[in-house]
Amino acid sequence: xxxxxxxxxxxxxxxxxxxxxxxxxxxxxxxxxxxxxxxxxxxxxxxxxxxxxxxxxxxxxxxxxxxxxxxxxxxxxxxxxxxxxxxxxxxxxxxxxxxxxx
Numbered sequence: 001x002x003x004x005x006x007x008x009x010x011x012x013x014x015x016x017x018x019x020x021x022x023x024x025x026x027x028x029x030x031x032x033x034x035x036x037x038x039x040x041x042x043x044x045x046x047x048x049x050x051x052x053x054x055x056x057x058x059x060x061x062x063x064x065x066x067x068x069x070x071x072x073x074x075x076x077x078x079x080x081x082x083x084x085x086x087x088x089x090x091x092x093x094x095x096x097x098x099x100x101x102x
Contacts (some may be wrong), residue, residue, distance in 0.1 A: 002033050038097065045094045060091060075099040 009024045010017060025032060033040075047053045048061070062077040076095045081087035 004032060005030075041090070041094045042097065042101075045098055061095070 006021055006024075007023075009015075009028060009030065010019070012028065013019075013024060015024060021032070024030075044053070048057045051058060057084070063080065076098055078095050079092040080100070081092050086092060
C-alpha cells in the first residue's frame with residue numbers, strides 16, 4: 001500500500017522515480033501510511049481509556065494490581081504473548097506503543 005501511495009504522489013507531482021518520499025510527503029502535506037495507522041491506533045486506545053467506546057473494549061485491558069509505586073507504575077499492563085501473531089495484534093501492540101509515550 002505504501003508503494004501505491006508513493007506512485008500516486010509521483011504522478012501528482014510529476015517527480016521522477018527515486019525522489020525522496022519524506023520530501024514529497026512534506027511538500028504535499030501527506031503522512032506515510034505507517035504513521036497514519038499509528039495515530040489511529042493511539043487515538044482509538046485513548047478513546048477506550050476515556051470510555052468513549054463500548055465498555056467491553058475497556059474490560060479487555062488487563063488490570064494493574066501493582067501495590068508498590070515504581071518508575072513504570074503509570075504504564076498500562078501488557079499482554080503476555082507467546083507468538084508474534086498475537087503480539088502484533090491491536091491490544092498488545094497498541095499498549096506497548098502507549099507505554100513508550102512520554
